[in-house]
């Protein structure tokens with residue numbers, strides 16, 4: 001039986017917790033190792049199931065992966081494969097991040113097409129169109145995307161709408177391309193900038209990452225480097241919500257407050273007192289959570305990856321709020337589960353209307369995706385009575401490092417039954 005997490009709520013969380021390295025920065029950085037016939041050492045890599053999956057994929061491609069003194073060393077000198085098989089890609093969509101690096105380094109790639117997932121259809125047409133604009137021949141064959149190019153050529157690429165992994169994939173491809181590539185309407189997420197900083201440390205020439213226009217001068221080769229993965233802003237935001245929903249007082253260490261402006265602004269409106277320093281955030285909640293609307297947007301807007309957690313908070317607010325999801329069409333799987341705990345939420349298309357209730361009560365609930373699982377854990381912490389049993393915890397373990405242990409260290413009554 002898979003692991004389950006049990007939570008008995010009603011305890012204000014107190015104390016300090018350290019943010020882990022960001023999942024969505026670590027995964028593209030790991031894929032970037034394929035660009036280099038040498039060693040890329042990554043520090044601050046979080047201990048997550050998705051990181052293990054990416055490591056397995058890289059090993060399959062011939063990358064030598066070793067842990068050394070808390071860092072992850074990736075050496076693609078001997079990489080000799082260019083196919084990412086269905087079995088690995090189906091468990092983690094971020095596997096598509098090997099597409100750009102493989103074509104750039106080996107002139108070919110065969111990557112299983114990621115299917116739909118619990119939060120929406122999630123096509124990769126923008127990745128493919130951009131590779132074609134750079135001169136690659138791309139075709140679909142038996143459920144795989146196959147791409148081929150002698151050497152990719154620099155191009156001006158206008159994304160019809162921003163895509164995070166699409167921007168990362170094409171930025172990695174462009175690093176070794178012939179000439180200059182410009183990405184217009186690029187994703188501005190801090191994880192894109194983190195990847196660009198690491199690539200530049202390896203000898204790439206990228207300007208403008210973190211803005212909507214990125215310029216990349218192709219180089220012929222990259223060199224080994226050591227790089228530390230940025231802190232996880234979504235994990236940080238989840239701990240702010242945990243402080244808020246329990247009326248607690250939590251200081252999150254080793255985070256980047258500047259990456260959470262939109263989240264902090266909404267949390268403050270909801271009545272959570274937020275103090276911040278250079279690399280820490282202190283969040284204090286009281287029991288009067290205010291109703292606040294949110295609309296998800298690409299960075300620097302409110303992140304879709306915090307939507308479910310914010311909704312758990314709103315479930316206990318005083319009043320009526322709405323949550324509008326503009327990025328993923330099906331990212332409301334947590335709603336029926338929150339309602340089983342006593343939340344009053346009605347859904348219409350991409351908007352949830354939440355009427356705050358006075359109390360939630362513990363219930364057995366099922367995790368459906370990573371952030372939905374986090375929202376159920378938060379609801380469990382905020383529940384005034386009863387025990388919440390979250391099953392299918394493997395979703396949570398994909399993207400949160402030791403969430404249960406970290407919450408327990410803050411005084412939360414939360415424990416895991418190992419399956």
Ligand code: EPU
Pocket residue numbers: 023024027093094120121122123124125126127128161162163164165166187303304305327328329370371399
């Ligand atoms: N889209 C297309 N065509 C494409 C690419 C994207 O239609 O070729 C659509 C998507 O279906 C979606 C929108 O564009 O509606 C934005 O998707 P994006 O490509 O930006 O998402 P992603 O790169 O697949 C990353 C994160 C997600 C996060 C989103 C949005 C990684 C590994 N994943 O996904 O993280 O929700 O950006 O910020 O970086 C999570 O951590 O829980 C997670 C799902």
